[in-house]
Every structure is written in C-alpha cells, then in structure tokens.
Amino acid sequence: MVLMLVVAMGVAIVPASPVKAASPGDVLINEFVSNPNPGESEWVELFNPTTSDIDLTGWYITVDGGALPLAPWLACSTTLPAQGILVFEPTGDWLPNSPTSCNITIFDGVPPGSTVIYNVAYGTGTSLQPPAQGTSAARFDPDTWQTGQSPTKGWYNDAGQPGKAPLLSTIDADLAGQGITSNIGELPNPSATPTGDAGLFFEKTGQGGFTLTTCLNLSNKATRDALENLGAMMEMAAASLKFDSDLATAMSALGAKLVMYGLDALGFTEMPDLIVKDDAGNVISPDDPNYPTITGKTYAGGAFTFSIDHFTQYEAVKAVAPPALPPKPRASATPPRPLNPAQLSVKYLKVSPQQTSAGQPVTITTNVVNTGDEAGNYYLALKINGQVEQSKTVSVGPQGTQPVKFTLTKAQPGTYTVDIGGQRGSFVVLGTGGTTGAPVNGGNIAIIIVGMLVLATVVLLMLRFRRPA
Structure with a gap:
C-alpha cells in the first residue's frame, strides 16, 4: 500500500528580476500608521513602482532629521520586489502623533550625504493631516494622499479595484471554491508571512497539504499569481498529492511541513517509511547529495507529518519487518571482526x-x-x-x-x-x-612590497661599499 505525495515545488516564488540602483521616486512611502491602537506598533510601508527588484541594504529613513537604518527592521528580506511592498516596523514610539509638520524621508545611504529617494510631510500645518488613532495615511495614484484610512499593512491600498491586485480575502474565497483551505486571508502582514507552524498553509480536507515554515512576501506578483491558481496545480486522488510541473519550475526551494491524511483507511497502523524520488520518478538514495533533510516525522490518527528542507517527490509506504532468518547451525565460537575506525x-x-x-x-x-x-x-x-x-x-x-x-x-x-x-x-x-x-x-600585494624593499636595500649596500676607481 502506497500513499504518494508528489511535491516538486517550493512555494517561495521569486522570479529573476535584476536588482537595480535606485533613483528618486523608485521607492515610495505608500502608507504609514503614526498613532496605533494600544499594543500595536508604528510602521511605514514602502512600495517599488518599477519593474526591477531594489536592494535596500544600507538605506535609511529619517523622521525630522532622526535617522534609522532600514535593514534591521524589514522582515523576510531587504530586497523590495518589483511592484512589491515591504513594511519598515521599528520598535518604540518614533513617529509623532499630531505634529505641526513632520517629514518622513527615504535615503539610499547614510543621510544627509546620500540621495533623497522620497519624502512625505504630515501634520496639522500641512495638507496631509495626522491620521487618527488606529487609522493610517495612505498614498493613491498619482501620488495623492488620504488620511484616516483603514490600514492595509503589507498590501496594496487600491487592492480589489479594476486592473489592480486582488484582495487577499478574494484569493482566499477563490481557493475555497477549489476545495483548498488556507489562512491567506487572515495574515497581519502579507509582505512577511509568519514562520514555523504559524506559517502560510494550504490544505485539502482529508487528503493533504503543506505549511510554509519560512517567511514569504506575497506582494511578489509571481507568488500571487501562482497561489490564485493553486487549486488547478494541485492534483489529488485517493492516495496521491501532486503539483503541476509549471508550478515547480516557477518556485524555488523553501522549507515546509507536509502532511498526508487518511493513511489509516489505507491500512497504515504505524509510522510509515518514506521513499524519495526525483521529478522523473527515480528513487534518490540517502547517500545522494540531492537527498533532502527530513525531520520531525509523526504519525497519529491516520495523519503522517514531516518537515523537509526542499521539495521533491515523496511516497509513504508501510514499514515491512525483515523476514525471519532460518536458524544457523551451531558453530565454534569465532572472535568478532574488529571494527574499522572512523574514516x-x-x-x-x-x-x-x-x-x-x-x-x-x-x-x-x-x-x-x-x-x-x-x-x-x-x-x-x-x-x-x-x-x-x-x-x-x-x-x-x-x-x-x-x-x-x-x-x-x-x-x-x-x-x-x-x-x-x-x-x-x-x-x-x-x-x-x-x-x-x-x-x-x-x-600577493604584501609579497611584492617586501620584495621591492629587499631589492632597494641590496642596491644601497652595493653603492655604499663599492671601491672608488
């Protein structure tokens, strides 16, 4: 009896967009919350309107002259995807609630000696009034700001409008219509999904599913497009879970926790064994460099769960005890073979x-x-x-x-x-x-310098001790 889980994908779709050097306007402040509800944090959302990824390593943000580096406070990655979003979320009270005028400025290096990429001012003395507690100030095309908005942290302010990105609740409903349960519509920050067991998950009831245990940025367009069509790309039958090869090609490897359901109905009474195969269906030996790291195997109530460091094809098979060997004839005692030391x-x-x-x-x-x-x-x-x-x-x-x-x-x-x-x-x-x-x-440089010094010393000694003619 075999239950096959074919997972030739790694659900962290990051297409090969070239990373570009930024110019003014290439990174925009898209939304911010300066006066959060109790227990929540202040944050600034960044948006990349270009068609290339932008690396924010070494960048800074200033609030009326006070500078903070971006990198330590960006979840998942310092790479801002093309047409994508990252949320800058330091701890503490760093944005004033109701200033007369406050400037939030992005620099592509250490201020003030680097390039100003974008600036927005808010306050009682500006055209952009401070957002009330629990609301945000949000930017809409073409660079029009509105205050008092319902925050859309880590997602697009115009989501759901014609020609724009869909609402995550819409993606969730579409997946449900394809028989897939997910938490995609409940994420607090879609540009940085939770990690571990709380990660983004997709599951077909009674059949199987997976949880992404590492951080994922859903504002990456290729990621979003693939997830919207996940139902069509997951082929499930009574004893198999298979992902479309196009999805496998579009996704790069990420760690995940996989689960197979219904093994008890197939006669499994104890922990199954796993056979690992490549995409062509060839068995991968545990000694092969491409053999994945498999950890955390559990089996309870017909559900077989295990974690992997990359995706390939897995088959659950019943553990078979080796056949009993016939008794050997008694022989004279022989000394055991000496063990070879570690090599x-x-x-x-x-x-x-x-x-x-x-x-x-x-x-x-x-x-x-x-x-x-x-x-x-x-x-x-x-x-x-x-x-x-x-x-x-x-x-x-x-x-x-x-x-x-x-x-x-x-x-x-x-x-x-x-x-x-x-x-x-x-x-x-x-x-x-x-x-x-x-x-x-x-x-090499040090060797050249020492050689030159030795040569100069020899020449000076020869000139000093040379006899006059």
Missing part, C-alpha cells in the same frame, strides 16, 4: 548560485562521508581564494553521510575559488553593469 572524507561540492551580485548570499554545500564502523568528528574549513573564511566540526555516524552548508556574501566583484577538503568549485560576483573584477589578494 571521514569530503565528497561532492555544490555552489549556488554560481553567478551573483555583490552583497548577495552564496550557498556552498558538501557532504562528509564516514566509511568506517565507528562514529567520528571531522573539521571542515571553507577556503575562498586559498584563505579560510569559515569552519565547522561535524559528527558522522558509522557508514553515514552528513550534509554541510556554508553561506557567505562578497562585496568585491570577481571570480572566487572555493575549496573544502580538496573538493573545488568557484563563483562569480558581478559588479556594476554585470562586469567582474579580480578580488583583492592581500597576500
């Missing part, structure tokens, strides 16, 4: 992406393999251009494999070589205009 080595190396922009994360994955009969520890050193940048010590059981992941960023454009235990690779960091440069090699 650990590094196998496989993957660099993703192999080409990126300055300041963007690069993930390097490898496996530590133990071919011995005893557990052991292994020290891993990540070398970039021959220099150790990160290290980890991992424990690997007998005949086991332990995946290891490193993440780093580089600000200097150029080609970087990667070496972990003799496994080698490389990646390229693009500069302005997509060009590359050579990373600075401090060791």
Whole structure:
C-alpha cells in the first residue's frame, strides 16, 4: 500500500528580476500608521513602482532629521520586489502623533550625504493631516494622499479595484471554491508571512497539504499569481498529492511541513517509511547529495507529518519487518571482526548560485562521508581564494553521510575559488553593469612590497661599499 505525495515545488516564488540602483521616486512611502491602537506598533510601508527588484541594504529613513537604518527592521528580506511592498516596523514610539509638520524621508545611504529617494510631510500645518488613532495615511495614484484610512499593512491600498491586485480575502474565497483551505486571508502582514507552524498553509480536507515554515512576501506578483491558481496545480486522488510541473519550475526551494491524511483507511497502523524520488520518478538514495533533510516525522490518527528542507517527490509506504532468518547451525565460537575506525572524507561540492551580485548570499554545500564502523568528528574549513573564511566540526555516524552548508556574501566583484577538503568549485560576483573584477589578494600585494624593499636595500649596500676607481 502506497500513499504518494508528489511535491516538486517550493512555494517561495521569486522570479529573476535584476536588482537595480535606485533613483528618486523608485521607492515610495505608500502608507504609514503614526498613532496605533494600544499594543500595536508604528510602521511605514514602502512600495517599488518599477519593474526591477531594489536592494535596500544600507538605506535609511529619517523622521525630522532622526535617522534609522532600514535593514534591521524589514522582515523576510531587504530586497523590495518589483511592484512589491515591504513594511519598515521599528520598535518604540518614533513617529509623532499630531505634529505641526513632520517629514518622513527615504535615503539610499547614510543621510544627509546620500540621495533623497522620497519624502512625505504630515501634520496639522500641512495638507496631509495626522491620521487618527488606529487609522493610517495612505498614498493613491498619482501620488495623492488620504488620511484616516483603514490600514492595509503589507498590501496594496487600491487592492480589489479594476486592473489592480486582488484582495487577499478574494484569493482566499477563490481557493475555497477549489476545495483548498488556507489562512491567506487572515495574515497581519502579507509582505512577511509568519514562520514555523504559524506559517502560510494550504490544505485539502482529508487528503493533504503543506505549511510554509519560512517567511514569504506575497506582494511578489509571481507568488500571487501562482497561489490564485493553486487549486488547478494541485492534483489529488485517493492516495496521491501532486503539483503541476509549471508550478515547480516557477518556485524555488523553501522549507515546509507536509502532511498526508487518511493513511489509516489505507491500512497504515504505524509510522510509515518514506521513499524519495526525483521529478522523473527515480528513487534518490540517502547517500545522494540531492537527498533532502527530513525531520520531525509523526504519525497519529491516520495523519503522517514531516518537515523537509526542499521539495521533491515523496511516497509513504508501510514499514515491512525483515523476514525471519532460518536458524544457523551451531558453530565454534569465532572472535568478532574488529571494527574499522572512523574514516571521514569530503565528497561532492555544490555552489549556488554560481553567478551573483555583490552583497548577495552564496550557498556552498558538501557532504562528509564516514566509511568506517565507528562514529567520528571531522573539521571542515571553507577556503575562498586559498584563505579560510569559515569552519565547522561535524559528527558522522558509522557508514553515514552528513550534509554541510556554508553561506557567505562578497562585496568585491570577481571570480572566487572555493575549496573544502580538496573538493573545488568557484563563483562569480558581478559588479556594476554585470562586469567582474579580480578580488583583492592581500597576500600577493604584501609579497611584492617586501620584495621591492629587499631589492632597494641590496642596491644601497652595493653603492655604499663599492671601491672608488
């Protein structure tokens, strides 16, 4: 008996939009709450009207001269999607409730020496009156502000209007019509979904579903379009859950918790085993570098739940006890075979992406393999251009494999070589205009300088001690 859950997708749809340098007006203040209800926070919503993603790393916002960096107070990511939204939400009371005039200004660097991207003023002495408690001031095209609005934190102020983004309640109703239950219409900030078990979930009653355990920005248009059509892309039968391959292609991997229902009706009485397959239906060995990390398996009331670090095809099968072996004839006692000590080595190396922009994360994955009969520890050193940048010590059981992941960023454009235990690779960091440069090699520069000093000293000594003619 098999229950198949085919999940060839990772529901964090982030299309490849180039990250651009911003000009004035490329990032707008879209809405803000300066006088929240008790227990709630003040926030400023940012909107990207362009067709390219914009990285807000290093940007600042000022309120009448007082400056705050954006990055620490942006959930999910510092990348503002094309036509998308991020919410800037520091702690504390930082926006005045009823000023005469207060300027909120966005800078693309440290103020005041950087470029002003957008500014809005509110107060009793301005055309934009301070919003009352629990309401917001909101911007509508073309740059028209209205106060006293019902807040739409993390979503579009004109949602639901013809030609505009849909209301999340509308998406929720459409999914319900496709037989899918979700919490998409109840999110407090759709531009930063909750994490863990409280994350965004989709479920077909009595069949199966998944919960996204990492943060997701629903203002990304590709994400929104895919979720609206999720029902058509999830094919479910009595013993299977399958996602359309187009959806799989559009989505990048994210961790999630999966659940299969109704296994008791199929005769499962204990924790099922899992068979993992690739998109072509080929079984993936646990020793394969592409084998996912599977944790938190539970089985109760016919529901089989487990967490994964990326999506592929999973099949639940009944755990089968090995057949009983016939008794062996008695033989003289022989000494047991001595155990081989731990023999650990590094196998496989993957660099993703192999080409990126300055300041963007690069993930390097490898496996530590133990071919011995005893557990052991292994020290891993990540070398970039021959220099150790990160290290980890991992424990690997007998005949086991332990995946290891490193993440780093580089600000200097150029080609970087990667070496972990003799496994080698490389990646390229693009500069302005997509060009590359050579990373600075401090060791080579130091050697050249020392050589020049030695040569100069030798010349001076030769001139000093040379006999006159």
